[in-house]
Amino acid sequence: MQVIRVHYWAAARSAAGVAEEDVDVPGPVTLADLRADLVRRHPESDRLADVIKVCSVVIGDRPVSSSDPGSVLVEPGDTVEFLPPFAGG
Template sequence: MDETEVIRVRYWAAARSAAGVAEEDVAVTGPLTLTELRSAVVARHPGGAFADVVGVCSVLVGEQPVSSGDPGQVVVQPGDTVEFLPPFAGG
């Protein structure tokens, strides 16, 4: 039997506002792609602007920025922390 582990997800600025929480744990039984993780968190926050905001966010897995390449190729491991950072305006 697989043991459930978690991926910690943190939201910043507009993503935090749209989610209504600063962070949450997503239960997993193994690695996910970033695409799968994004779908899982969007399903937790239906309606509103959350899906749109998360869709334009920069992403950190651990402390490493994820490039703008295919999120289906980015593997997120149980125990990782993933941060969604919306674009910031201003100077």
């Protein structure tokens, strides 16, 4: 198995209950599959699926569009960051 490192920020961290975790994968996976796996890993969270669905996603150092997560490929060794929308002014 190979690993994808996941970082959660703000509300995503609260929903997941952890700041980061390593996910074992057999090879490249889609962002949609990774999201589904993360939700399965945290059955105690009733908010994680909704929170990460609206998050901005950064893979490595590049922001990616999460509007079509089935078309975004995540490679073993990548770091994926979930950044919820922030309010400010």
